Amino acid sequence: xxxxxxxxxxxxxxxxxxxxxxxxxxxxxxxxxxxxxxxxxxxxxxxxxxxxxxxxxxxxxxxxxxxxxxxxxxxxxxxxxxxxxxxxxxxxxxxxxxxxxxxxxxxxxxxxxxxxxxxxxxxxxxxxxxxxxxxxxxxxxxxxxxxxxxxxxxxxxxxxxxxxxxxxxxxxxxxxxxxxxxxxxxxxxxxxxxxxxxxxxxxxxxxxxxxxxxxxxxxxxxxxxxxxxxxxxxxxxxxxxxxxxxxxxxxxxxxxxxxxxxxxxxxxxxxxxxxxxxxxxxxxxxxxxxxxxxxxxxxxxxxxxxxxxxxxxxxxxxxxxxxxxxxxxxxxx
Amino acid sequence: xxxxxxxxxxxxxxxxxxxxxxxxxxxxxxxxxxxxxxxxxxxxxxxxxxxxxxxxxxxxxxxxxxxxxxxxxxxxxxxxxxxxxxxxxxxxxxxxxxxxxxxxxxxxxxxxxxxxxxxxxxxxxxxxxxxxxxxxxxxxxxxxxxxxxxxxxxxxxxxxxxxx
Numbered sequence: 001x002x003x004x005x006x007x008x009x010x011x012x013x014x015x016x017x018x019x020x021x022x023x024x025x026x027x028x029x030x031x032x033x034x035x036x037x038x039x040x041x042x043x044x045x046x047x048x049x050x051x052x053x054x055x056x057x058x059x060x061x062x063x064x065x066x067x068x069x070x071x072x073x074x075x076x077x078x079x080x081x082x083x084x085x086x087x088x089x090x091x092x093x094x095x096x097x098x099x100x101x102x103x104x105x106x107x108x109x110x111x112x113x114x115x116x117x118x119x120x121x122x123x124x125x126x127x128x129x130x131x132x133x134x135x136x137x138x139x140x141x142x143x144x145x146x147x148x149x150x151x152x153x154x155x156x157x158x159x160x161x162x163x164x165x166x167x168x169x170x171x172x173x174x175x176x177x178x179x180x181x182x183x184x185x186x187x188x189x190x191x192x193x194x195x196x197x198x199x200x201x202x203x204x205x206x207x208x209x210x211x212x213x214x215x216x217x218x219x220x221x222x223x224x225x226x227x228x229x230x231x232x233x234x235x236x237x238x239x240x241x242x243x244x245x246x247x248x249x250x251x252x253x254x255x256x257x258x259x260x261x262x263x264x265x266x267x268x269x270x271x272x273x274x275x276x277x278x279x280x281x282x283x284x285x286x287x288x289x290x291x292x293x294x295x296x297x298x299x300x301x302x303x304x305x306x307x308x309x310x311x312x313x314x315x316x317x318x319x320x321x322x323x324x325x326x327x328x329x330x331x332x333x
Numbered sequence: 334x335x336x337x338x339x340x341x342x343x344x345x346x347x348x349x350x351x352x353x354x355x356x357x358x359x360x361x362x363x364x365x366x367x368x369x370x371x372x373x374x375x376x377x378x379x380x381x382x383x384x385x386x387x388x389x390x391x392x393x394x395x396x397x398x399x400x401x402x403x404x405x406x407x408x409x410x411x412x413x414x415x416x417x418x419x420x421x422x423x424x425x426x427x428x429x430x431x432x433x434x435x436x437x438x439x440x441x442x443x444x445x446x447x448x449x450x451x452x453x454x455x456x457x458x459x460x461x462x463x464x465x466x467x468x469x470x471x472x473x474x475x476x477x478x479x480x481x482x483x484x485x486x487x488x489x490x491x492x493x494x495x496x497x
Contacts (some may be wrong), residue, residue, distance in 0.1 A: 046433075046434060047432075047433035047434025047435060047471055049433070067454045118416075126458065139406070165345070168463065218476065221430050222430075223471065224430075225430050225433060225476065226472075228472065228473045228475050229471050229472050229473040230473075231473060232363050232472075232473025232475070233470075233473065247431065256375060256377060256379050257375050257377075257379030257380045257468060258377070258379035262468070264464065264468075264474065265457075265460065265461040265463060265474040265477070266458070266460065266461035266462070266479055268461070268474055268475055268478070271475055273479060280423070322431065
């Protein structure tokens with residue numbers, strides 16, 4: 001009996017968005033009288049940070065500070081249409097729609113400022129800190145809030161924009177099988193190290209190290225959070241989680257949180273990653289989707305590491321101690 | 334059985350509640366006192382999202398009959414949060430980005446506060462033992478462990494930089 005160590009790797013090529021019957025997201029942007037901008041969406045923030053990155057994208061496009069943007073999400077009764085938060089699509093799809101809406105709203109804002117300054121629209125610029133000015137004439141400057149208020153009370157205008165992004169449905173070419181189902185693809189490679197106890201069959205994951213190519217990062221801390229949480233979730237799927245451990249038999253199925261096996265803080269491996277940025281051609285500011293993919297490559301990397309350590313090749317999840325011990329028994333002469 | 338009046342201390346103030354027997358502390362906090370930071374994940378002590386402190390000890394408020402806290406000192410996330418700014422443990426959770434959906438966070442913060450009160454400089458093993466009953470689905474726990482180490486430094490007056 002021994003503790004055997006092994007190293008395994010796996011790579012993933014992950015699509016952003018899905019080939020539905022067309023995959024649209026829409027956004028509305030408008031200024032309030034206080035000069036803040038409201039982005040109205042139906043897309044949902046599950047905790048991955050959609051509101052944060054959409055606020056960043058809107059602020060960047062409008063030319064205002066991040067804290068001047070309010071992102072209102074997830075009410076499908078009142079918001080513009082969205083297919084939803086899935087397929088790692090929201091930052092890409094919704095971000096593109098928000099850029100389109102923000103460009104239109106920005107144009108409406110500049111029109112009012114141009115009229116007030118008696119200048120042409122081309123001469124008006126935003127300083128990114130909440131002020132509009134005539135280019136090269138700092139004396140002719142006015143806070144966005146003042147122009148927004150003026151738009152409503154003096155000129156009777158709305159400062160608003162509509163945006164939509166749609167990936168059209170892609171049909172399969174019957175001759176070649178070719179199609180274009182997604183918008184862009186992110187990539188990752190994971191190397192996992194494990195230690196397997198051949199007496200108990202227990203696996204300890206020592207480290208999960210990954211490289212991710214995710215397009216431009218709108219918010220690196222959020223990307224890091226996805227990768228760290230995804231690595232843990234991948235390990236959890238590889239070694240622990242199942243709702244039917246003896247499927248199709250219902251035996252020993254967990255009934256609640258205290259019976260559903262997941263690793264906790266005492267089982268944490270070393271988790272490390274590097275992120276490469278290769279902007280996509282069609283995402284907002286070069287974005288690709290990162291989300292679901294982060295739990296993918298850790299799973300086969302861990303299973304390959306177990307094979308490397310023990311010679312036992314397991315092809316069903318989770319890799320329980322029982323499966324490893326049965327595999328080790330089968331290999332004994 | 335008839336309703337009774339139970340008195341306990343909440344965030345430094347005495348509160349009185351009229352309750353049916355065996356009402357849980359969680360239910361009183363959320364439904365009678367409007368303190369909804371204490372979450373309602375499983376109502377069977379399996380997730381830790383309802384963790385509050387009773388006389389400084391972390392407890393699953395979903396399993397605690399309100400009669401058991403009569404005369405005792407209850408601390409919730411609301412009572413921990415200062416009028417302005419954040420408690421050092423809360424600030425460390427922000428600095429380390431130790432949450433995503435945030436559902437586990439109130440319980441994790443209360444647990445961390447109790448841990449640091451008992452052990453101002455816990456190692457990873459001690460942190461892991463303390464967190465073992467509280468579930469998080471988003472972060473992979475690493476940022477939470479880092480936040481506790483960060484808060485430990487901040488509360489002892491040095492090393493207030495984020496761990497990562």
